[in-house]
Amino acid sequence: MVKPAKNAISPTRDEDYPMWYQEVVKASEMAEKSPVRGCMVIKPWGYALWENIVATMDGMFKDTGVKNAYFPLFIPLSYLEKEAEHVEGFAKECAVVTHHRLETGDDGKLVPAGKLTEPLIVRPTSETIIGESMSRWTSSYRDLPILLNQWANVVRWEMRTRIFLRTSEFLWQEGHTAHASEAEARERTMMMLDVYTRFVEEYLAMPVVRGRKTASERFPGAVDTVCIEAMMQDKKALQAGTSHFLGQNFARSSDIRFQNADKKEEFAWTTSWGTSTRMIGGMIMTHADDDGVIMPPRVAPAHVVLLPIFRKEEDQRKVMEYTRSLADALGARTYNGSRIRVEIDDRDTGGARAWDWIKKGIPLRAEIGPRDMEKDCVFLGRRDEAPGKKVSLGREDFISTIDTILDDIQNNLFNRALAFKRANTVEIDDTEAFKTLFTSPDENSIHGGFAMAHWCGSAECEAKIKEDLSVTIRCIPFDSKTEQGSCICCGNASGRRVLFAKAY
């Protein structure tokens, strides 16, 4: 009757974490690999999640005065060349369009023809092409600030891809702003990091560390990069969003100038900031368990699935009627500002049906059978609890408290993740202990964590640690207290701890 396998996902996290992740994604039906190298197909269940993410973040951006626009997918090669560090950062991973036509060759195969005079690159990010527009739109300080965002796809030809975490093409938003003063641009950089923090913590239920990147980890061409870093269940760090203060670097290269109130000409101060479908990978690796994905209720494609159960033919109609009426009642309720999203699954597949929804990570499963109907109850299971744990709940109670239950799940997920992050964040002063933490006892075992350790500030020490242990400085946390210590690498004086971790 019952399969011996305890968990829906094999291998488990402990057995093989990378493989577990791939299986979780597959079993959830969120996305799959496409025939195109390094690219993914986002399936309806995954795309609905993305749409919820987009809708929420988009509203948050607009609340800060940002407006949406759209710029071309193709960028003239010469644009990328304008900013020296920027070219260097992206040149190695660009898809390049060199032709605009196909012809049939002698062997009957299609061959590119019609060579472009100037190659086009597929945007890896849009600073340069948006900068071109901004330079034309800006002549007076009265034209500033310009506060833009675009939802788009970008392409970065990565050597090694992982679904959602790093794909050659991915969906994201990129915000680009131009300001008349440095202070205002810096303020915007932090403001957008605050938006990211709020979204990721309050919606994706992922606790983050906020901080500043070191020079070597900065966005190519940026003066300052700030970020949020989350801890995955294998204790590695995942950058969940970045916000860049670009100084006047891109304004110079794109010629974004304006005349100030004193009739003097100045270069504008710009920012850019982005989050991507990578957040979905982070969400999965933060909450999913050995039974599959767990969707935080606030972003879940559906909040609850109703599973009608009927033994006899004559029960079917009654149960289905009861189920539909319950669905209507639930759908009229709201949670966190949107209607309760209800699915009814009346497939006749026995227990497999419930497991499908567990693997998809739906927050609530409500079974409705003749026995429940008699008591006017549902048999309710929560995704943040064990699959077998279910409670009988009166229909009216269920309808009136579903928002509270969903909130409870949302909070529970965040608190669990926070506890995990705290349990695996350590202050380390001893070099040997630092090495031990980041050295795997055997090939595949989960190890490491967030190490708060002193760093002298030299790029040499940073590079040496990366070389020796594959550990990088994820950020210099804003909340790390100033204290005297000695560099974990060279022993020289340091005034502050930084966050070291292995990273995705």
Add this chain to the structure above:
RNA sequence: CGGGGCGUAGCGCAGCCUGGUAGCGCGCCUGCUUUGGGAGCAGGAUGUCGGAGGUUCGAAUCCUCUCGCCCCGACCA
């Protein structure tokens, strides 16, 4: 781009060493019986054995070349 592994049905795999009609499990389709946590029985469909060339009477199997994928590294706002 380096190291390792793998390409056989939708998915997961066996068969290869030792050449001889293409297999298994899951899924899928049909029917019946079932149904409160991954249902049972019976029947059925699905393959350029990644591709090209070679050896051979005969190649999934041996040889050569090639393409692709995965994992680990390197790289990676």
